[in-house]
Amino acid sequence: MSSTPVPTVPISGGAAMPMIGFGTWQLSGEDAYRAVSTALEAGYRHIDTAVGYVNHRQVGRALADSGIPRHEVFVTTKLLPNSAGRERQALERAVDQLGVAYVDLWLLRHPPRQDPLPAVWQAMAELADEGTARAVGVSNHTTALIDTLIWETGRTPAVNQVAFSPARFDPQLLVEHAERRVAVQGYSPLRHTDLSHPALTAPAARLGATPAQVVLAWHLARRVTTLPSSTRPDHIRDNLTAAQLTLSAAELHTIDTLDQHTAALSATPGP
Ligand SMILES: NC(=O)c1ccc[n+]([C@@H]2O[C@H](COP(=O)([O-])OP(=O)(O)OC[C@H]3O[C@@H](n4cnc5c(N)ncnc54)[C@H](OP(=O)(O)O)[C@@H]3O)[C@@H](O)[C@H]2O)c1
Numbered sequence: 001m002s003s004t005p006v007p008t009v010p011i012s013g014g015a016a017m018p019m020i021g022f023g024t025w026q027l028s029g030e031d032a033y034r035a036v037s038t039a040l041e042a043g044y045r046h047i048d049t050a051v052g053y054v055n056h057r058q059v060g061r062a063l064a065d066s067g068i069p070r071h072e073v074f075v076t077t078k079l080l081p082n083s084a085g086r087e088r089q090a091l092e093r094a095v096d097q098l099g100v101a102y103v104d105l106w107l108l109r110h111p112p113r114q115d116p117l118p119a120v121w122q123a124m125a126e127l128a129d130e131g132t133a134r135a136v137g138v139s140n141h142t143t144a145l146i147d148t149l150i151w152e153t154g155r156t157p158a159v160n161q162v163a164f165s166p167a168r169f170d171p172q173l174l175v176e177h178a179e180r181r182v183a184v185q186g187y188s189p190l191r192h193t194d195l196s197h198p199a200l201t202a203p204a205a206r207l208g209a210t211p212a213q214v215v216l217a218w219h220l221a222r223r224v225t226t227l228p229s230s231t232r233p234d235h236i237r238d239n240l241t242a243a244q245l246t247l248s249a250a251e252l253h254t255i256d257t258l259d260q261h262t263a264a265l266s267a268t269p270g271p
Contacts, residue, residue, distance in 0.1 A: 006045070006243045007220060011158040011183050013128070013135030015104050017074055019220050020240055021046030023187065023229030028055050035231055036062035040073070042237045048161075048187075048227045049098075050078035050109065051090065056097035064099055076105040076161075078139060079124065081112050087123040091132055106133035107161055110140040118152035125155040137161065137183075143176040150180070161185040164224055165193045166200075166215060166258040174222065185225045189215055199258045203251045209242070216242035218255045 008016035022039040024032055024047065032055040036047060040062060049059050056077070063073060075098065083090040095103060108124060111117050121138075128136045137159030138146065150156050160177060164170075164186025177184050193200075193215050200211035207214070212228070216239055219226035228239040247255070 006043075006240065009183050009223070009225060011105070011135050011137075012156065012181070013158055015074060015134050017105070017159070017183065017225060018044075018046040019225045020044065020216060020243055021048045021074070021076070021185070021225065021227045022236070023227040024049045024055055024059060025053050025187075025229060027053070027058075027229065027231065029058065031231060032058035033062050035229075035236065037066065038233045038236050039240075040066040040068055042233075042240050044236075044240055045072055046074040046076075046225075048076045048185075050107075051080060051083075051094060052078070052109075056094060057099075060097060060099035070100060074104040075100060076107060077103050078107040078109045079120070080109055081117060081120065084117065084120045087120060087127060091124075091127055095132060102132050102134055104134045105137055105159060106135070107137045107139045107159065108141075108157075109138075111145060114142075114145070116145050116148040116152070118149055121149045121155065121157075122153045125153060135159070137185075143173075143180065146180060146182060156180060157182055159183045159185050159225075161187055161227075163188050163192075164219070164226070165189050165191075166218060166255045167192055167194075169222075169256050169259065171256075174224070183225065184223075185227060186219055187227050189219055189226045189228055194258075197258060199251075199254045203247055203255075207245055207247075209245055210238055213238055213242035213245055214247065214251075214255070217245035217247055218252060221247055221252050222256075 006018045022044045124136045135158040137157040139161035195211040
């Protein structure tokens with residue numbers, strides 16, 4: 001099957017990152033293999049995993065069995081902060097389990113107690129220079145933490161992966177990342193979204209789409225890479241084709257303020 005065209009964003013390190021990636025948190029064993037295989041077959045060319053998801057081997061087997069050339073799939077994994085001092089071993093173990101020569105993106109996950117980890121970040125950046133990770137980034141970092149990493153090491157993360165959805169729309173976060181040339185990846189686009197909200201169902205009806213597709217199309221319009229996850233083949237396929245939807249400026253604005261609408265609705269006195 002040919003790939004559904006999905007826009008990409010250039011990230012430092014030279015890669016083009018597809019703006020819809022398949023999330024694999026909570027997918028384990030054969031479920032992970034099946035879901036990632038379905039995603040690749042549907043046309044996803046960006047897979048997000050992490051050592052903590054315990055599915056590297058299944059993701060790697062799905063990649064290998066797909067027959068898709070390695071360079072066509074953007075693969076992300078993450079380093080847990082408790083691997084401080086063992087960064088090289090952690091990366092070598094991850095690529096070995098995934099069965100790949102390199103990952104496209106290696107993220108430093110949530111710093112414990114929100115302390116910056118410049119030594120870990122420096123070690124990751126140096127390993128990236130050796131080529132086993134094409135780019136390095138962070139996850140769940142505030143821009144203040146990112147600034148500390150940049151200040152201490154001179155290396156800017158290519159990406160920050162953070163929770164993002166209409167109910168958590170934060171234009172200031174987007175501005176601050178754009179100023180630093182850090183691409184934003186948003187996780188949990190659907191988990192915390194009320195898919196029955198009229199701000200989503202109205203454009204869905206107009207476009208003959210689903211509210212979930214509208215949510216994902218909104219992410220792309222706001223230049224946020226999104227990482228939906230699903231165990232259902234129909235959802236997996238639908239989520240990718242969200243890239244083909246165009247929302248109007250008014251629809252985008254209404255979705256931007258969805259949390260305020262929700263608050264206003266819940267504040268409206270009942271009959
Ligand atoms: N860096 C971090 O700290 C961090 C944290 C959390 C997540 N992540 C990454 O981000 C990814 C996405 O987050 P998430 O797992 O919370 O995913 P999500 O996509 O926001 O939520 C998944 C849920 O949405 C449902 N869903 C998916 N497609 C749907 C559709 N078209 N219509 C209706 N429901 C749909 C799924 O149910 P069905 O299975 O029934 O479709 C599932 O219950 C993760 O898998 C992981 O890769 C990173």
